[in-house]
Amino acid sequence: MTRLLQVTGPDDPAIREAAMILASGRLVAFPTETVYGLGADGLNPEAVARIYAAKGRPATNPVILHVADADAARALVSRWPAEAQVLVERFWPGPLTLVLPASEAVPAIVRAGGPSVALRCPAHPVALALIRAAGRPLAAPSANRSQHLSPTRAEHVASSLGEAVDLILDGGPTEAGLESTILDLSGETPRILRPGPIQPAELAALIGPVDLWEGAVKAGTRQAAPGMAERHYAPRARLELVAPGSGLAAASGRVAYVALGALPHLPGGVRGILLPLDAEAVGTRLYALLHELDDAGFDCILMERPPETEAWLAVRDRLRRASAKERP
Incomplete structure (x- = not known):
């Protein structure tokens, strides 16, 4: 059985135990301010390979190394x-990769065989x-099965990964709820590969123009960073993005x-959930x-499309990938 230990803070003895497990090449799930991560010694290729096996993660999808500073x-x-120096002085520790x-x-496995590495200080x-x-730096993608919903609570990790993880540190619900912003500085022009809590305007204010990549990497093709696949972050239920009040007839x-x-008028038998028109709160x-x-057993989730503004960029990205259809 996978053990779950509650941690009360940075001095909790459970952290020392978790560090010993990591040193032995095994896996520990732990909270960050974004989502829970599945951690392994990032400089130990065999330990990182256990992450890929536990998640069912394609070898073409690199992992983020989490560092202390x-x-x-x-x-x-x-x-x-x-x-990089300007950005880390402003945003580290924080949700910027x-x-x-x-x-x-x-190690090559961390980079998915590519020339670059993704780094974050949580x-x-x-x-x-x-x-x-x-x-050591910790390789730590989200602590869930590949393509599935990221975990924001320890119980989400246990439900998704089960005994594939050796220890789960329970630090309560995560704060941001969405994965970090990923900014590529390896080329000539800074480029956002995955939107997140830090907005493009915040980055541009410090380093000048920033491009935004909004494509999708096909299965079997190497990704430069996590979160670039066509289908990702998906619930078990079918997720459809709709205009307000629509989509019900076909559900x-x-x-x-x-x-x-x-909340519009809904037919009987449809459960309505109202979220505020606030991007940060929804994220x-x-x-x-x-x-x-998912846990309640719904077959279909209809969600209204978010506004087309920068504030909603990360939410739109996650919903677009979560609602993408499986390709044969």
Whole structure:
């Protein structure tokens, strides 16, 4: 049975135990300020391979290395541009991942065989304490089966991964609820590969123009960073994005309708859920709500399309990938 230990803070003895498990090459799930991560020693290829096996993660999808500070990050790259220094001084610790040219210290499996590495310094006190106790960068993608919903609570991890993880540190619900913003600094122009809590305008204010990639990487093709696949972050239930009040006639089975700002009249038997017209509040609540609806046995989730503004960029990205249809 996978053990779940509650942690009260960075001095909790459970963190030392978790660090010993990581040192032995095994897996520990832990909270960050975004979602729960599935951690392994990021410089141990065999340990990182256990992450891929536990998640059923394609070898073409790299993992983020979580570090204690900027000095630890610089040791893992072959080039540290001025933009990286400016950004980490403002946003680290925090929900910003930087993609940079990797040094020889980074195992190929972490990079999915590519030339770059994704690095982040998390803001959660338990995550930081664990990284420091381990004394190594931690490879830590979201602690869930590949393509499925990311976990924002310890019980989500246990439900998704079961005995594939050796220890779960329960630090309570995560704060941000969506994965970090990923910014690629390995090329000529800074480019957002995955939107997240930090907005493009915030980045551009510090380093100048920032491009936004909004495509999808086909299955079997190497990704430069996590979160670029066509289908990702998906609940078990069928998720459909709809205009307010629409989509109900074609829905079948047990149906939940998620409205933004105002709940329309719904036919009997359809469960209505009202979320505020507030991007940050929806981002914090989104995965937990989808987990709840899955656990309740709904067959179809109709969710109103978010506004086409920058504030909703990360929510739109997650919903677009979560609602993408499986390809044969």
